[in-house]
Structure formats: structure tokens, C-alpha cells
Amino acid sequence: MTPDSAPEFPDDAERWQEWWAHNEERWLDLRTRVRSAQASPEGRTTTHERAADAVFLSQHVIPALIASLADDQPEAVRREALLALAEIGAPELRRADAADDFNRLALQAARSPRQALAESALVAIGLAGGDEHVRKLVHVLHGCGDGTAWLETGRISDRQRAFAAYGLGLASVQSENHDLRRYVVHHLDMTLAREPGAPDDVRTACVQAMGLAALPWCDRGTDEVDGRIPAECRESQLVFLTELVEDRREDRIVRAHAATSVARLLVGAPEAWREEIGTRLCKQFEDRRDTPRELRQSLALALGMTGDSDGDALDKRVRRDLEKAIASTDQPTRHFATLALAETAARPGIGAGEPLGAAASVRRDMLSQLARGKSTQRPWAGLALGLLGSGLNECGALPSEDASRALASRLGDARSPEEVGAYALALGLRQDGQERGAIEEKLADFAGRDEARGHLALSLGLLGARNAQEPLRTVELDSSRRPWVLRQTSVALAMLDDGELPARLSRELSATKSLPEGVGLAHSLGRVGGRAAAETLLARLQDPQLPDVARGACAGALGEIHARGRFPWQTHYAAGANYLAGTRLFGAGSTDGLLAMP
Template identity: 35%
Template sequence: MFDTSAGRKLVGQGQVPYRTRAFAAYGLGLIGAGTSSEEDRHNIVEILHQAIVSDDSRTRDIRVSCIIAMGLVPLETITSEAPEDLKKGEVAPPQGSRTAQLDYMLDFFEDKQQNYLVRAHCPTAMARLIQGLPAELHGEYKAKIADALLQRLSKSSKEQREVQQSSVLALGLIGSNDGKDKLDKQIRKALSEVPKNVSDQQARYFSMIAMAKIGFSPGNEASDVGIKEASSYLTGQLAKGKKLARPWAGLSCGVLGRGLAEGSTGDGRIEELQAAVRDVLAGEKDNSKIGAYAISSGIMEDVEATETLLEKFNRVRDDEARGYVAIALGLMNARAAIEDIQKVVKESKYRPDLLKQAAISLGLLGDKALVPGLIDMLGEAKSLATQAAVSTALGFIGDQRSIDPLVAMLSDGDVTPRARGFAAVALGIVADKELLPWNSKIALDLNYRSSTETLTNQSSGTGILDIL
């Protein structure tokens, strides 16, 4: 983490590579997110803070990873006394308490001397850290954070686009559908005005996702007002928004519909959202847009869209679109699709992306019949992409029956070393106690557009969000 002599000895190099140091920070964040020890959390936050302060590397990777990791480690100690030697105008170090973490993040975010790509990860971190605060403190910090974020979205703002994108996403995490709260109403109004106040297209797209999240986040009073505002805004964008914005509106409708269903609220709105997306899905001919509407229907479990999804799965030839449709069918438990999806898995040995998505769909549908075939495929696969796809698929749909053959492959000296390595990967995923992928804690609600090489790199696939 600190490029010490001990660290250099461990890696066997003259210095610890920045990639290793960044991944160490992410690892600390994941440890802190899972530990029950407050002492460990304090120590982790202190280490991350020291790494930020001392970092003199040329890349932004270490500081970005430390900011993200710190947001994963909320301290249970809510408040603390400021150090006696604290100078006027300085904020207390973040390892003292949760409010110290928030004060530190807010100060870092406001500091224009800090690189904007690093600052862009503060909003999500703050939105994560504010969760679980006592009501009075939550209201106080919600107001502070919202004020800082809303300033970045004003028409006169000169802020960097990555910071604006993150501000939009974070507002979606701290706002609610409260129909009477002044700040919540202000947040919803600001998000609805992003298309005319902010020039960046991605910020505009993110504003719809944020509005969806606010729509199902319960407030204290008159939640139906916020639900109606969010639903009307999103269906309006779906029907009349710009062409490139409509898939985002469709996906956002799904996010809102799913959230309302899980909260057992807004039943009438859910049906309206389902119907709106279903109609657009049926008429969509552009393969690049089908996936968004399909996933939206899937997460809303709109069974009335099943026939349309099956038709598109069997007709569309684009692997990416078919993969998303397969996932959607799995999400809505469309068991009538199992045979068609099984056929695609068997025929997709050299089409790793489609293979992975189709296999995951079968896992969602509870179908384990292809596990033996996938194990054989893993042993025979030559390309890295296929091996990675098959191992992930095995991990997702496999059960205890897949353990013995995977262990046998891992121990078989006649199997290629890389295939044996991916057998180990599949075993790890099968045995994982978590329902979601190991890096989902990092990925959730993150602005992936404010990227570093160690966060996500589509060309190399070696970022923390890309691996397996």
C-alpha cells in the first residue's frame, strides 16, 4: 500500500507497482465493509487517509481507490472530538468518526486543488457514508452534501463533467419521494432540469436513473407525490425524449418499477411503467437499444412481455442484444425459454459474451442441466475470453454437483495451467456466500465514467470492475 521495503520484497521489485497498491486499497475497503470490528474499521480508514495524503505517484489510481474504499467503511463511532493540534480551517482526520469521514470527504470534494477525477468519487462515497446516521445528523449532512452537489448542476456551473455526473448519481441516493420536504422537492426539481441545465449527455442519462431511485425511496410524508413526479418524468422521457436518451428512460422505468414493487407501494404506477416499456420494446428494431428495454421488463418481472422477449431472442442475431434478452427472461422466471437458451449455450463455444449471459439466465431459471457440458467446455476452451466466460457461468449456475469435477480438473496435470486456474475461479464463485459478485460492493452506484486504469478498462479488462 505504501511502497515500503517490505512491500517491495513481497513483490520482488524495486518498487510496488501502482496497480498493486490500488488493488490493496480496494481490498482494504472490502475487508472494512465486511468486518464486525470497529477497531479494524478505524485502522483501515486511517491507512487509506495516510495513503491519500502521501501519494506522489503520477497516476490518479491510488487516490481514487482510497476514496472509493473509504466510502465502503462507515465507522460506527458517529461523532468524535477534534484533535487539539488541529489548525484553524483544517478538518479532522477521517478515522475519528463517521461525521469526521463525511467532513473530510466534503472538504476534499470542494477542494479545486485536488484532481477532478479523484473528486468525482467523493459524492458516491458521501452518499454511502450518510446512511444510518441518527435522524438529526442525517438531516444536517444531507443538507450540506445536497448543497454542494446542487451547485455543480446549476446552469452557470463550470464544473468538470465527471464531477457533474457523480453529483447527479449521488443526489439519487440521498433524496427521497417525500412530497412535502423542501430539500427533497428541490432535489427532484434539479434532476428534472438536468437536460436543460447540464450539457453533458451522460449526466443527463444518469439523471433519469437518479430520479428512479428517488421515486422509490420513501420519505416521511406524501410519498405519492414524489412517486408521481418520478414516474411521469420517466415515462415522458421514454415517449418524447431524444432518441439516445430513451433507452436510459426505459431502463430507469424498470429501476423505479422494481423499487416500488419491493417496497409494496405504487401498484398502479408499476403497471403503467410496465406497459410503457413493453410497448417500446415490441416496436424497437435497433439492436443497440433492445437490451435496455429487455432488462427493464425483466427487473419489473413483466410477464406480459415474455412473448415479445422470446420472439426477439430467437430472431435477433446480435450477441449483445440476445444476451440481455436472455438475462431478462431469467429475471422474470420465463421457464418456457429454457430449451431455447440451452441451445444457445451449446452453440456459443466461440461467442463468450453470449455464452456467459445465456448461462447466467439458466442459473436464474434454476436449470442445472448444462453444468457437465460447461465443465467439459472449460477443459477444452483455448481462448482466455471463453475460459473466463465459462468459469463465471459455472460459478453462477453450479451447485454441489459441480464441485467434484472442478476439483478433479484443478488437480489434473494434463489439463492446461490456465484451464486449471479458471477451474479454481469457478470453485470460488460456487462457494461464495455472497449472492452478488465479489466486486459489486465497489460497483454499486459508482460513476464508471470517472475511470482509472485500475477501476475499469474495457480495452484490457484489467480493472477491479472488469475482472471475472
């Protein structure tokens, strides 16, 4: 979600493309696909080669990234290198005997008068996963004397406090230490419950971070937990955050993000707790008069993460509420409810009735919207059919061929990039290879339309049809000066296990003299991985004659190739979030906030 990762689409955050940009990693799961292909018996990476790659990482990549953090390096390079090393993670840094150097240089960056560099460092310190720095981030969150001493400053800004909270959330994701998570939750609670005058940016960051700091369940009943002590267990976290959602005195943006944090923490809940918290979320969602629009939008997303497809009373209520919301006068609520309803219908339940009992009726509703809905609603209905089909595939149920045919028909008739992209991605998500021809036909028709062409290419990758490699290679050759299309096409080819792709992109990157082309190729190489890619990126990172931005892109791509996590770090905060409930530091309107970081 870096600023140069997409073309300049019309400034409309309510389009489906914005939702996809925040959530696509959940559906692409590219790192898993690429690494699985390389580790498979048919893959090209042997045990010996993997060992050699580990040596290359510890002896070449990490030292080069550490060197890129030096004071005399450009800010663009230092920011990317910081987050790249953090993505690689503390365990690998320790194995490379580089943890102390990273800690020292990251602290040096956090003390920098350059705001963007200092804020990136606070996030990187948490993301790296070294438990020893959590206490320091807590001091920054509180803005106390220990925090000012650590940062060697007279005053800690509200922005620094918020980024420290975001860093604490990421540190919680990386740690398996439940005591550390309790410590984090305790101090987030201190800011939320005991500092009511804290700025909204800080409070919003705290509720988002708490949604990542999942504590163990304590097996208590719904009437046995005190929400005033959220650091006690998962149940107390849920009660605490749900009470924030219900508190009319609380800022509406804080309440909105509390709702999605509740939904994240509710995953895997005992049924009694899912019913208790889900019912309270439904009640708030149904109270239209006293529920701000940002909160209703978030509640639609949260209910989509909470409900399932069986016949339990709660799940029927969730689906009924979402169906009603599709007729809402607030367009984002209507759109989010459309996708949320599809997600619930594709999630098998374990309660009353059939596990996937709602799938057929929701499919019919979406097909009706696709056929007769307004032009602004049809792409969302199409995308919802894609999510429904993807979910059914995941649990071993066959998606409806009727829905795929309807999407292919709509794709054939579509003339706007808005509709073409949505219907193509929907077909890709459904993995219905019979409709590949419709996608390839549009790929040829929209040769000069970057927005549509990128999504069409990606949809072919999602289909998983290796015989689609040839048309995608043609797009790749035509897109060297179209960074966003090249990136989408490279991802598609990586999903189709194109073994020659890293070498091809590496040759192009080595030969290019264009800055935009070089940045685009570096980002693409980061997504597809491979030793050839890493060697090329490393050489360019160490070339002082290259522009700062080009070297920084290479540093970031090296972090992507060697990252330890399943998803890019931004996904922890972006996926499932209400990006329309924006603050200065988070959301669709934030140009220098969390998700705008490299």
C-alpha cells in the first residue's frame, strides 16, 4: 500500500478498489503460494539451496540492510531498510549476530528529527519482535519521563504516541509470550480507560492495537468477567472493547475501530461468548438513530467476521441485519454489508441446521443485485459472489456454475474499468477455469486501460490455470513502464509458478535507466522472490550512484523476499478495518500515516 503501488485512480475512497487494496492479501496469500511451490517436490529449491539461501540472508542481505541504516544514508533508504529488517525479524537478526546493531540503529532513527524516519522506527521496533523493547514503546505511548529520556527529547508528540501503540500491537503479533501481551493490553487500557483526554489518534491506535494483542481464553461465563480489567483474559478484552463500542460519550471513530477489534478477538470464541458479543453488536447495529455512520460501517464489517451460515438464532439475526443494511441510504454501509453477508454465508457453522444453509439464498440475492442493482452496487455484488465462491472452495463445497456464468456474462458486457475489474476478480476468486476465455478476451480489449488490465491479469493468477502464462507474459513485456500493471501481472505469474519470472525481472531491472520502471520492477521482484531476485536487489541497494528512491525500493523488496510472516505487516491492521473511519494516521485519507509507510 505504498504511494507508488497503484496508478492514480479517481479520488473516491468509497469504490470497491479501496476495499480490495486493504484486504487483497487475505485472498492472494502470495507468500504461502510462492514458498509452497518452491518447497514442493516439483519445485526448484532443494534442501541444499534453501540452506545456501539462509547463509546468503545472514551473511549478505542482513549486513547490507544494517549498513543502509547508517546516519550518512538517505532517509528513503533508511526507512525501507528499517522496516525490511523488522519484517525479517529478531530471530534471524540474532542468528546473523545483527540484533544489537539493529536495536542501536533503530533507536538512533527513532531519535531523528525527521518525522517520517522516527515514526517508521517506532513501528519497526515493535514489528521486529524483540520483547526487550516493549517496555520502551510503552514509555513512549504514555509520553512519560522514561520515554522522553529514551528518545532524548523534551516532549513526545501525539503522533509518536500513536505510532508507539501501533508498534505494540505488532510486537504482540510476533510474540508467543502471553505475559508480554498482558503487559501490552494493560498499558493500552491505561491510555483508553484512565486517560479520557488522550487525543483521538492515540485512542484509535490503542483500540486497533488491542485487537492484535489476543490473550488466552479463561473459560469463564459471560456473567463472570469484569471488563474493567481487560488484561486478565480474552473474555475481559471483549467486554472492555464492546463497552467502548456501546459508549455514546466516546468518539465515533474510536468506537468504529473498537468494533472491528472486537471481531478480530472473537475469532475462535466459545459459542456462549460468540452469542453474547455478537448479540450486543447486532443490537448496536440495529439502533440506527444513535449509531454514527462510521460505527454502522464498522459494525457491518464486524458482523461479517462474526456470523456463519448455519441456522443458529444469532447467525440468522446477523444475516437478517446485513440484508436490511444492503438497502441503507449510506452507500459504504450498503457496500460493506454486501461483502459481509457473502462472507458469513461461506463460513460453515456447527450449530442448528445445515453448516452452509444460507449459501444458496445469499447467492440468489447477490445474483439479483448483479442483474437488477444500480450501477454503483453491481460491482460490489459481483465481488461478493467472488468471496462466496472462494469461501465455499476453501471448505470443500462447489460454488454454483450459474453464478460464474452470470459473472462471465456481465464481464463480457462491461465497458468501464470499475465493472471489468470487479467481475474479473470475482471469477478469479471463484477459481472457475471454464470462464478463463472471458477474462483473456477482456485483457486484449483493455490493453490501454491500466486499472482494468491489472485486475484482469491478477484474476488469471487466481484461477490457477498455468496455460494462462503466455498471455500474461505478453502483458508483462508491455508493462515495463506501467509499474502497477507490472506488479499485478508479476503476482499473477508467481501464483502460476512461472519459474523463469525472477530471472526475467532481474535482467530488466539491471538494464533499466528509468526511475519509475526501476521502482516498479523492484517491487515486483519483492513479491515473486527467488535467489536471482535477491542478488539483483542487493547489488542495486549497494550502488550509491542510483537514486535514493530506487535504492530504498530494493531494500524494501529484500525485506519482502525474506519476511518471516505469512502476510505483509500492514495486513494486520488493514484487513477487515474500516478505512473510511479515518484519522490523520489511519485510513483512506491519510497520506503520511501507518499504511502509507513502505
